Structure formats: structure tokens, C-alpha cells
Amino acid sequence: MRDQVRGVVICPVCSHIQPPGEECQFCGAHLHPRKPGGIGKSFSYSLGAFAFLIPANLLPMMEVIKLGKVYGNTIIGGVLAFFEHRDYFIGIVIFVASILIPFLKLGILWFLLAIAHFKALRRCRLLGIRLYQFISFIGKYSMLDVFVVVLMVSFIQFGEFVSIKAGPAVVPFSLSVIFTILATEAFDSKLLWDRS
Amino acid sequence: MRGRKERRGINWVNWLIPLIALGISIGMVLKYYQKEGLWVEVSFRDVRGITPLQTPVKYKGVEVGKVEEVEIDKSDLNRFILKLLIYPQYEYLIKKGTLFWKATLEISPDKIANLDTILKGSYIAVLPPTTNRQELEKLPTELYFIGLEHPPGEKGYHFVLISGSGDLGKDAPIVYKGVQVGKLYSKKLGKDGKLRYQGLIFEKYQYLLFKNLKFYRIDPIKFKASLDSIQFRVPSLRLLLTGGVGIYIGDGDGVPKEEYILYSDLEDIQYAPEVIKLVTTSKLPLSKVVYNNIVAGKVVSSEYDLKRDLKILRIKFKKEFFHLLKKSPYFYIQYPSLSLQNLNLRKLLSGAYIQMGLKGVEAPIQKSYRLMEIPPERRGYDFQLKLVGEPKVSAGEGIYYRGIKVGEIGKVELEGTGLKVIGKIYNRYRYLINDSTLFYPISAVELEATLSKISLQVPPMVQLIKGGITFITPANRDLKSRKFPLFSSLSQLKEWLKLHRDGAVIQLTAPSPAGVGKGTPIYFRGFKAGEVLGVKWNPELGRVVIESFIGKKFLSYLNSSTLFYRQQRIRAYFSLSGVKVALPPAEGLLKGAIEMEGNSSRFSPLNSYPLLSWEEYQSRNYFNIYIVAPKSYGVK
Numbered sequence A: 001m002r003d004q005v006r007g008v009v010i011c012p013v014c015s016h017i018q019p020p021g022e023e024c025q026f027c028g029a030h031l032h033p034r035k036p037g038g039i040g041k042s043f044s045y046s047l048g049a050f051a052f053l054i055p056a057n058l059l060p061m062m063e064v065i066k067l068g069k070v071y072g073n074t075i076i077g078g079v080l081a082f083f084e085h086r087d088y089f090i091g092i093v094i095f096v097a098s099i100l101i102p103f104l105k106l107g108i109l110w111f112l113l114a115i116a117h118f119k120a121l122r123r124c125r126l127l128g129i130r131l132y133q134f135i136s137f138i139g140k141y142s143m144l145d146v147f148v149v150v151l152m153v154s155f156i157q158f159g160e161f162v163s164i165k166a167g168p169a170v171v172p173f174s175l176s177v178i179f180t181i182l183a184t185e186a187f188d189s190k191l192l193w194d195r196s
Numbered sequence B: 001m002r003g004r005k006e007r008r009g010i011n012w013v014n015w016l017i018p019l020i021a022l023g024i025s026i027g028m029v030l031k032y033y034q035k036e037g038l039w040v041e042v043s044f045r046d047v048r049g050i051t052p053l054q055t056p057v058k059y060k061g062v063e064v065g066k067v068e069e070v071e072i073d074k075s076d077l078n079r080f081i082l083k084l085l086i087y088p089q090y091e092y093l094i095k096k097g098t099l100f101w102k103a104t105l106e107i108s109p110d111k112i113a114n115l116d117t118i119l120k121g122s123y124i125a126v127l128p129p130t131t132n133r134q135e136l137e138k139l140p141t142e143l144y145f146i147g148l149e150h151p152p153g154e155k156g157y158h159f160v161l162i163s164g165s166g167d168l169g170k171d172a173p174i175v176y177k178g179v180q181v182g183k184l185y186s187k188k189l190g191k192d193g194k195l196r197y198q199g200l201i202f203e204k205y206q207y208l209l210f211k212n213l214k215f216y217r218i219d220p221i222k223f224k225a226s227l228d229s230i231q232f233r234v235p236s237l238r239l240l241l242t243g244g245v246g247i248y249i250g251d252g253d254g255v256p257k258e259e260y261i262l263y264s265d266l267e268d269i270q271y272a273p274e275v276i277k278l279v280t281t282s283k284l285p286l287s288k289v290v291y292n293n294i295v296a297g298k299v300v301s302s303e304y305d306l307k308r309d310l311k312i313l314r315i316k317f318k319k320e321f322f323h324l325l326k327k328s329p330y331f332y333i334q335y336p337s338l339s340l341q342n343l344n345l346r347k348l349l350s351g352a353y354i355q356m357g358l359k360g361v362e363a364p365i366q367k368s369y370r371l372m373e374i375p376p377e378r379r380g381y382d383f384q385l386k387l388v389g390e391p392k393v394s395a396g397e398g399i400y401y402r403g404i405k406v407g408e409i410g411k412v413e414l415e416g417t418g419l420k421v422i423g424k425i426y427n428r429y430r431y432l433i434n435d436s437t438l439f440y441p442i443s444a445v446e447l448e449a450t451l452s453k454i455s456l457q458v459p460p461m462v463q464l465i466k467g468g469i470t471f472i473t474p475a476n477r478d479l480k481s482r483k484f485p486l487f488s489s490l491s492q493l494k495e496w497l498k499l500h501r502d503g504a505v506i507q508l509t510a511p512s513p514a515g516v517g518k519g520t521p522i523y524f525r526g527f528k529a530g531e532v533l534g535v536k537w538n539p540e541l542g543r544v545v546i547e548s549f550i551g552k553k554f555l556s557y558l559n560s561s562t563l564f565y566r567q568q569r570i571r572a573y574f575s576l577s578g579v580k581v582a583l584p585p586a587e588g589l590l591k592g593a594i595e596m597e598g599n600s601s602r603f604s605p606l607n608s609y610p611l612l613s614w615e616e617y618q619s620r621n622y623f624n625i626y627i628v629a630p631k632s633y634g635v636k
Helices: A040-059 A075-084 A088-116 A118-153 A169-187 A188-191 B002-009 B011-033 B090-094 B116-120 B133-138 B203-210 B221-227 B238-242 B267-272 B319-327 B345-350 B427-431 B444-450 B461-465 B491-499 B552-557 B614-620
Strands: A062-066 A068-073 A164-166 B038-044 B054-059 B062-072 B082-088 B099-103 B121-128 B144-146 B156-162 B173-176 B179-189 B195-202 B211-218 B244-253 B259-263 B271-280 B288-291 B292-304 B310-318 B327-332 B353-358 B368-372 B381-387 B398-401 B405-416 B418-426 B438-441 B469-472 B484-488 B503-511 B521-524 B528-537 B543-551 B563-567 B573-574 B578-580 B591-597 B609-612
Touching: A040 A075, A040 A088, A040 A169, A040 B011, A062 A118, A068 A075, A088 A118, A088 A169, A088 A188, A118 A164, A118 A169, A118 A188, A164 B062, A169 B011, B002 B238, B038 B062, B054 B573, B062 B090, B062 B121, B062 B503, B082 B090, B082 B121, B090 B133, B144 B179, B156 B203, B179 B244, B195 B203, B203 B211, B203 B244, B211 B267, B244 B267, B267 B353, B271 B292, B271 B319, B292 B319, B319 B327, B319 B353, B381 B427, B418 B427, B438 B491, B461 B503, B469 B563, B484 B491, B491 B503, B491 B528, B491 B543, B503 B528, B503 B552, B528 B552, B528 B591, B543 B591, B552 B591, B563 B614, B609 B614
Parallel strands: B038 B144, B054 B121, B156 B259, B173 B244, B211 B259, B271 B368, B288 B353, B327 B368, B381 B484, B398 B469, B438 B484, B503 B609, B521 B591, B563 B609
Antiparallel strands: A062 A068, A062 A164, B038 B082, B054 B062, B062 B082, B099 B121, B156 B195, B173 B179, B179 B195, B211 B244, B271 B310, B288 B292, B292 B310, B327 B353, B381 B418, B398 B405, B405 B418, B438 B469, B503 B543, B521 B528, B528 B543, B563 B591, B573 B578
């Protein structure tokens, strides 16, 4: 039986079930039955995240300066470069972490938002909730590529011979990840079962 | 429900976030890809080491732009066009006169430079024409450049030379008064079909730019010829082939310009534009007009008038000589001659030239003048020489008499299968010849014998080398003929004389030649009876043998009674055409004479006659003593 049917609210902080009100009787947190913003907020963040993915993929992620020559690579360019060098493992890792997962997360989130918004997709909500669990889990690993860049930049500083510089794509990529997280957090999975 | 209400309320915020995000994203991309800045195209021949999107453009080590693209120049497949993007804050560096060059490692015997490029990679270096910001702002922006293949080694003033024709090599030096004051460093064919060279005047000579200066092209060949008088900063064989640029400085001041016209010739600048015509019958190739040993004009073109058999030369005179034409100039052809006095190889090699003289009378400049073949003061009696045998004779050779040049051979031409030789005796020496004159070439041997008697204006050596023609005039005759024989040698002449019985050759002997030499006349009672042909030393006899020619008329006096003695004074002589008071302009020619005296009888000459001195003769106490007085009369 769902909370709304019962006429109760679950405190988002301490999970105490209580009648609706302003404040939680147990922890004092602000009481609201569903996350504020609802679909709209989540959707807008997700669009923002998507918008930032454009520069993240078009601009170079990392600039390697070898003997004065600047070799800049976008994410996709980097993946292809690794494949060319037959470093398939790293290539796949980066592909998954920096391309597949960001887009996948957004895609899934839109799917969830669609389920919450359209009655016709009601039957998918079980799938949806599973997916929601999935993207919540891997959310943190989205920043993998950024960490790689950060580590490379901090380790490989050998003066004029080789040095690595963070490329301009790092900022929009990070913003994209942040916004994806914000979008995911703004999405209240309970919405999947609303409007019954 | 409450969720929905909430959603609607903050709807506008929801759209704001993605829109802002989108805006930022697009902004980032645009900013990254279409960075603002100035697009500049620089053309290079060698773009090794230049990578698009990576190679930076640096000014004194500071990155001011980047090479975005490398393309092959469609109009010249040997060149590449680099498209540079100069960051907006440095756009002011790109002005007319800005230099671009590729900075890479340079290791050569001269220098080692740009070591930092090993580590940092090649870059395109840029250098604005001046470091003064205000001046730089005033210059116009230029977007198309020819890149330098090497970094500019010198500081100085850069400019462009526009040339309509000709092709100088790259790196051609710019020379002024024998010193290299600058150089060219690049060449480009402009859209108007004219060549544009970028040149540089070294810093320390920049003051030249403030004079009224013009640049002209020195052909590689001409350049070579003047190499001995030019000091180069960096001598290089290459310069022999590339030619050079000369500077001509006129009066007045000038301002440094960005573009100069490259005249195709120094003469273009120096010459007055008016063209004067010279008309001549000579077919000789002539190229310049000389006045007082300086080239005053040049032949621009020549044409041949078939109808009148004339050659018309078009002459341009140098500006500073042009006014001379107002002083009634006359022109004649000067042949170069080898003379040890002025052994000037250049003159000798350059062939005949036109000599200009001035009469001095003010007169308007004519459009055309006659080009005479002989200088006016050297006019004379023209005649033709018939060759007997095969004497060697050449045009311009001199005709000498006792060491003095009294005439010259004008032309030696081929007529049919034989040679036509034209000669002339200068007017002042006309008296030396008459219809009986016979010419023969001087040989060194002949000359030796007469050296003691000849007053030479030039060192004896010259005579020996010169050769030349000389003559004898054996008899008193008028001068009417225009044809004279030229023998191959003196001996041939003597043979001929014997054959023709025009006279006889006899030998006189004396202990010394004193006062007697070739050409010394022999007089018989006031009439010229003959002439000394030559003087030789005979070691067997221990005496000087004087070969003399006695004319036909006097042969009857050549017998055992004949006496010869020396005469020392100038006298008046009778000739068939009247009394000639013989005081020729050149007294030296007739110094000394031999007197002949004898009875008329059968022609039976002795083997040799002694030549007596005046005293010896007197002591013989013969009749007909001649009293000689300074005043000129002589009585038979």
C-alpha cells in the first residue's frame, strides 16, 4: 500500500512514517511527500547535462605536449587512438566510462521520466525501478574519466619532454556529470508508482 | 496533488536551467573552434616541421598565434600557404612590413641557433617592422605575406622592389659604390605580372634611404665584370650567378618608401630621354659614345637603310652630358689600338667606339648628326694600296716615316678574291709622298738599324711591336696618284726597283751611321736623286753599310767618279714643279742629307761608295763647291 493511499508521509531523512505536516516529528527535517520539483526539475537538469555533453565531446579532454607539440584528444578521439594502438582494454574502459555511461544515464533517466509522465508506459515501471537502482549505483563512476585526466595531469609533468594539460572538455564534462547527478537526485522514484 | 502544483509553479525555472546550460555549452564550443583572431596567410617554400592546429606563431618567444592550416599553393606548387590565426590581442603586430619565418634548428658552419626548437618544436616567428607601437598602429594591416625561408639575419629597413623584367636570384646583394649595403631575400610574382622582391637595407646604411635614391638591376654578367671593385660582406660564388641590385643616388633628398621600382639598367636612370640619331656608312658594330675618355652615351638601337646604304644609330646620352650637344658636337669612329702607353685592356676588348668632340660653337641640338669614320684632325690624303705579294696589313695600322706616325691604314676589306687596302697620309705630312712613293712593312730588323736616328715620341719597344708600314719616295714627282704599291718586304721592294729600272740600289759605307738613316734624302745638285733605304752594320767590313736608292734620272752619274758626302744644313731645293722652300713642319725629318756628285757617264756603279764627311769631301778639292748658307737659296 502506498503512502499516499494511506495518507501518510515518509520523512525523507529519517524515514519515519507520520501524518503529513511541515516538519518531521522525529528529526525535524522538512517534510514533503515527494521530492520537490518532480519531473520538471529532473528533466531540466537532464537537459542541462545533455547540453554540456556537447562540448565535452567536441572539445579536447586532455592535451599532451610532447617536445613542444600539442596533441589534443577528444574523448572519442582518445578511444579511437587507443584502439589504433591496440590498447583495446583501456579503450573500452574509457569508452564505457566516458561515453557509454553518461549517455546511458541520461537515456535511462529520460526513460524513467517518461514512465512517470505517460500512463502508457506504466507497465515498465518495474524495469524502470531496476534501472533507477542501476544508475544510482554507477553515478559516482561517471567521474572516472575526469579523475584519469586529473591524475595524468598531476603525474606527467616532465617539463619540455612531455607534459599533460587538462583540456577544455574537462569542465563541461564535469558539469555534465554534476547535472546528471542532480537530475538523478531530483527524480523521486516514488513517482513511478504515482497516478495510479 | 501537491507535487503537480509545485511542478507548475516553478516551471519557468525548469526551462531556464537547460537553456543556460545549452547556451554555455554552445558558447564554449564556438569559442573554442572559432576563436577570434586575425587570419593571416603566409607563403613558404619549406614547411617541414609545421603542424596544423599545433605549431605556434611566436614573437620573441611569446605565443601570439597558431598555425591552423597548411595548404599547397595552387598557383605555385612549390610553395605552401600557411593559414595563421593571430590572437586578437596581438593583431596589431601584423602590418605591412611584418616578417614571418620558420624557426627551426639551425646548425651550420656559420652558426648554431634556435636550440630551443629541439625541445619546443618548430614555430613560425613573426617580427613586426618596428617596435614602436605608435608607428606600428599607423601602418596598414596586411594579410598576405611571403615568408622568409631563413630568419632575417640583420636588422634594417625592409622594402619591396617591383621589377617589370629580368630575374635576379634570391639573396642578391644590394650594392652602393662597391659596398654591399643590403640584400634581397625573397621573390614573389605579383598578381599584376611583376616581380616583387623583398629587400633589406642593413641598419647602418639606412641613412641612404633619405636620399633621392633609385634601384637598378645589375645583370649577372655585368656584375661579374665589376667584381674586382666590389667588396662583399660575405663573399659567395653564388653572387656571381645571381646578379645584384645597384643604388643610384641623385640630387636632393628622399624619403624611405615601402616600394621602389627596380630599373632594368643603371643607364635607364642616368640617361636623358631624348634620342639623337647618328648616320654613318660604317658597318662596324658600335655601342657607345665616348667624350674625354668617359662614356657619355650609348647606342640604344640601330637600323640599316638599304636604299641609301646607311646605318642609323639611335643614341641616348647621359643626363650630365646632354647639354654638351649644344656646343656643335662632331662624332667619329675611334678604333682601339694596342699601344703600350695606354694599355687598357678594357678598351681593347670593347672594340671600336664613337668618339665625340666639341667645336665649341653654341648651336641648337640637332636631331641627327653624321658619324664620320675618321677624326677631322686626322683628315688626309686618301689612297689605295696595291698589294705586291702578300704583305700583312691590318686596319688601323699606322704608316710611319722615321718613327713618326704620318698616316694610317683605314680599311682592309675583301674585294673579290683580293684585299682592298685604304690608307691615308695626314695632311700635314702630305709632302712626304708623291707618285713615286713605294710602301713596305716595317720589320723589326729594319727598325733596329735606324734607331739611332729616329726621334721617337714613344719608347722604341713600341715601334718594334707595332710594326706598321713605311715608305720611300725615291723621286721628285707630283702627287696625283691615288694608288700606291705595298710590298711584302723591303727586299722585295728592292728587287722590284731593280727590275723596273726606276733606279738602282747602291751601297755606301761609312764608319758610323751618324746623321744618316732610313729616309735620308740623297741630293744631286739640288735635286732629290734618291733616298737611303736602310742602314746596317757589317761586321766583316767593320763599317756601316748604307743601302741607298738612286733614281733613274741620276743613274748616269753613278760611276767611278761619283762621290757621296754628308750634308748637314737645310737648303732650298729645286723640284720639277717649282722651287720648294723646304722648311717642312717637322724639321727633324730632313735633318741631314747626303749629297751626290759626279760626272755624267755610263751607268757603271761601283760595288760600294764611301760616304764622306763634309770635311773629307772638301779636302778632295773637286769643282763645284757648294756654299751653304742659312738663308735658303742654292745655285747650281
